[in-house]
Amino acid sequence: xxxxxxxxxxxxxxxxxxxxxxxxxxxxxxxxxxxxxxxxxxxxxxxxxxxxxxxxxxxxxxxxxxxxxxxxxxxxxxxxxxxxxxxxxxxxxxxxxxxxxxxxxxxxxxxxxxxxxxxxxxxxxxxxxxxxxxxxxxxxxxxxxxxxxxxxxxxxxxxxxxxxxxxxxxxxxxxxxxxxxxxxxxxxxxxxxxxxxxxxx
Amino acid sequence: xxxxxxxxxxxxxxxxxxxxxxxxxxxxxxxxxxxxxxxxxxxxxxxxxxxxxxxxxxxxxxxxxxxxxxxxxxxxxxxxxxxxxxxxxxxxxxxxxxxxxxxxxxxxxxxxxxxxxxxxxx
Amino acid sequence: xxxxxxxxxxxxxxxxxxxxxxxxxxxxxxxxxxxxxxxxxxxxxxxxxxxxxxxxxxxxxxxxxxxxxxxxxxxxxxxxxxxxxxxxxxxxxxxxxxxxxxxxxxxxxxxxxxxxxxxxxxxxxxxxxxxxxxxxxx
Numbered sequence: 001x002x003x004x005x006x007x008x009x010x011x012x013x014x015x016x017x018x019x020x021x022x023x024x025x026x027x028x029x030x031x032x033x034x035x036x037x038x039x040x041x042x043x044x045x046x047x048x049x050x051x052x053x054x055x056x057x058x059x060x061x062x063x064x065x066x067x068x069x070x071x072x073x074x075x076x077x078x079x080x081x082x083x084x085x086x087x088x089x090x091x092x093x094x095x096x097x098x099x100x101x102x103x104x105x106x107x108x109x110x111x112x113x114x115x116x117x118x119x120x121x122x123x124x125x126x127x128x129x130x131x132x133x134x135x136x137x138x139x140x141x142x143x144x145x146x147x148x149x150x151x152x153x154x155x156x157x158x159x160x161x162x163x164x165x166x167x168x169x170x171x172x173x174x175x176x177x178x179x180x181x182x183x184x185x186x187x188x189x190x191x192x193x194x195x196x197x198x199x200x201x
Numbered sequence: 202x203x204x205x206x207x208x209x210x211x212x213x214x215x216x217x218x219x220x221x222x223x224x225x226x227x228x229x230x231x232x233x234x235x236x237x238x239x240x241x242x243x244x245x246x247x248x249x250x251x252x253x254x255x256x257x258x259x260x261x262x263x264x265x266x267x268x269x270x271x272x273x274x275x276x277x278x279x280x281x282x283x284x285x286x287x288x289x290x291x292x293x294x295x296x297x298x299x300x301x302x303x304x305x306x307x308x309x310x311x312x313x314x315x316x317x318x319x320x321x322x323x
Numbered sequence: 324x325x326x327x328x329x330x331x332x333x334x335x336x337x338x339x340x341x342x343x344x345x346x347x348x349x350x351x352x353x354x355x356x357x358x359x360x361x362x363x364x365x366x367x368x369x370x371x372x373x374x375x376x377x378x379x380x381x382x383x384x385x386x387x388x389x390x391x392x393x394x395x396x397x398x399x400x401x402x403x404x405x406x407x408x409x410x411x412x413x414x415x416x417x418x419x420x421x422x423x424x425x426x427x428x429x430x431x432x433x434x435x436x437x438x439x440x441x442x443x444x445x446x447x448x449x450x451x452x453x454x455x456x457x458x459x460x461x
Contacts (some may be wrong), residue, residue, distance in 0.1 A: 014220055017220070
């Protein structure tokens with residue numbers, strides 16, 4: 001039964017992916033990407049990865065969609081069809097897919113308990129998490145204590161991303177066509193032209 | 202169940218992972234619009250998460266939160282790695298979007314061939 | 324009556340529960356799914372929702388950009404501080420066993436503090452990135 005739910009959700013994800021590739025309106029693509037993230041979070045719950053599902057739902061479907069929409073607002077909403085032929089890219093994708101199929105043929109069947117990834121370190125973490133750290137959630141204890149250094153690196157990566165975005169978008173002021181500095185009057189005039197924006201205090 | 206059906210169920214995760222990976226790769230390479238490329242990159246990253254999480258699942262097990270009434274747990278180690286990977290992925294996407302916004306301000310377009318043509322003419 | 328009245332009233336009702344849920348996810352990360360990253364993103368989502376409905380200026384009156392820019396490295400410093408204190412008390416870097424008299428309590432304390440650092444950095448980074456995008460677009 002778990003396997004059946006898993007298969008249905010994965011098939012829905014494949015259909016949404018085809019929609020993302022084919023759709024021309026970028027707004028629709030971003031919304032489909034949000035749907036894709038939610039389906040991925042559901043698949044992760046079916047795979048017993050509850051921490052990861054919560055993170056993927058909040059990050060992938062929440063923050064990622066908001067950032068894409070914010071960028072789309074400034075950039076433009078439509079995907080102009082490409083002038084060059086897609087057949088080279090399609091051939092390359094098929095070759096990569098064939099190589100991946102060849103590589104995953106020998107992987108163990110889904111859900112088996114005696115595979116090598118489940119043998120060496122994982123039973124140690126499961127048995128020693130409560131005696132050594134008194135934390136029942138093994139993912140948290142591994143993330144924060146056993147592999148704490150990796151989480152430190154991840155926090156620094158988030159810091160670097162924030163630093164990079166702030167430098168890119170606040171480091172240099174936006175080039176303005178008008179010579180008059182934007183004051184409240186011009187902002188209100190802009191407002192009258194674009195209906196629906198009501199974020200003026 | 203017939204052997205073909207059993208084989209399909211046993212490795213369905215891998216087939217879908219490969220399809221999503223190839224679809225993401227195709228979107229990054231073949232599409233010109235930079236926002237669509239970033240969405241394709243996000244698709245590719247998510248398929249890699251699926252590739253890591255699938256072998257960790259144990260049928261009949263439960264989430265790796267120790268409780269007295271369960272004794273079979275799914276492997277917690279891929280969960281930790283993918284948690285880090287998701288956060289690093291959103292960091293990459295945010296930086297990529299900031300770059301797209303700046304490219305649009307500099308060139309007026311985000312279609313890759315038009316940006317390259319404008320770059321050649323400078 | 325403006326058309327966004329429903330949005331404003333509903334958002335005002337939902338925002339405290341979002342903050343409560345973020346804190347719940349953070350502090351119950353030991354006993355159920357959760358932890359610093361999820362809680363940080365939910366807390367950032369609260370501020371982003373406020374900014375979407377009430378406007379960027381209203382949101383920046385509550386959480387100004389200067390506070391955000393100081394909070395981003397603060398989480399990294401908290402994490403680093405926990406590691407350095409553990410080192411000063413005689414153990415290795417980020418070995419929480421030395422933080423309290425019993426090794427397990429030290430581990431628990433270290434995990435709580437470290438997740439707090441992660442919460443602060445992730446929440447402020449997401450809010451800062453959103454502010455940067457919106458300010459560029461005005």
